[in-house]
Amino acid sequence: MAEIDDPDADLLARLARGEPQAARELVERKLPRMLGLAQRLLGNRAEAEEVAQEGLVRAWQQVGHWRPGQARFDTWLHEVVLNLCRDRLRRRAVRREEALDEHAEAAAFADPGPTPEQQLDHAQHSARIAAALDALPPRQREALVLHYYQALPQAEAAALMGVSVDALESLLARARRSLRARLQDASTSAIAAPADPGGSPP
Known part of the structure; x- marks a missing residue:
């Protein structure tokens, strides 16, 4: 060898x-x-x-x-x-x-609320990505982090996870789909959020 x-x-x-x-x-x-x-x-x-x-x-x-x-x-x-x-x-x-x-668990997973109006757009986007990543199933999250964030080759990432390269590719594909869907949902929710009722009438 x-x-x-x-x-x-x-x-x-x-x-x-x-x-x-x-x-x-x-x-x-x-x-x-x-x-x-x-x-x-x-x-x-x-x-x-x-x-x-x-x-x-x-x-x-x-x-x-x-x-x-x-x-x-x-x-x-x-x-x-x-x-x-x-x-x-x-x-x-x-x-x-x-x-x-139940009350403590709900508090632990509660939405932390909207970001301040002055927060930079890239910071808001990073927060949405972090939340979407955290919501992925553990194995999908591991695959994404090892291959994309840690920049490990697929063979090394697969070996670390104890799976074949084909299985890793499947995990990555599912993770990418889930991540895109969650980010799309987050963007849609932000656009559909109701206006401040205290604002001036049209």
Whole structure:
């Protein structure tokens, strides 16, 4: 089996030798991508920061056992953070089932209300995309985030999810359709919203 070319190989070797600068480079190189992955899957900045940092700590702890040429470090790190996110989502679901009554659950999922009139259009659009992404089934959301947001090749994204490339393509197709439909519904709702009754008559 041919060895896999890993752009992080030199950094990992320096980490294994205990170079302080290498640890800083690991954080600078990987933390933003891992934070983006976690935030899109969890929808919570604080939790995403915890997960991304935990993933990097695990990477640092395992660097002495890393076997270069067998797998890309970036792919392995994605898998670690992805599994940490799945654990958080499972625990979150259990807590909702066990602890939230109907009123609390309704409050947790309540519409946060319209954005301020002065908010920039691109910020409003980003909020609609985030809400639509969060509403997707977990597997579809994972597929979209890994392939489009994290820019992983389909083969790597499929391997991380434990599915074939064909199955990943099917997930992506369904996710794109659902996302388009949700964004269209959001746009239609915004256009159809009633005018302010306090305004001046025509």
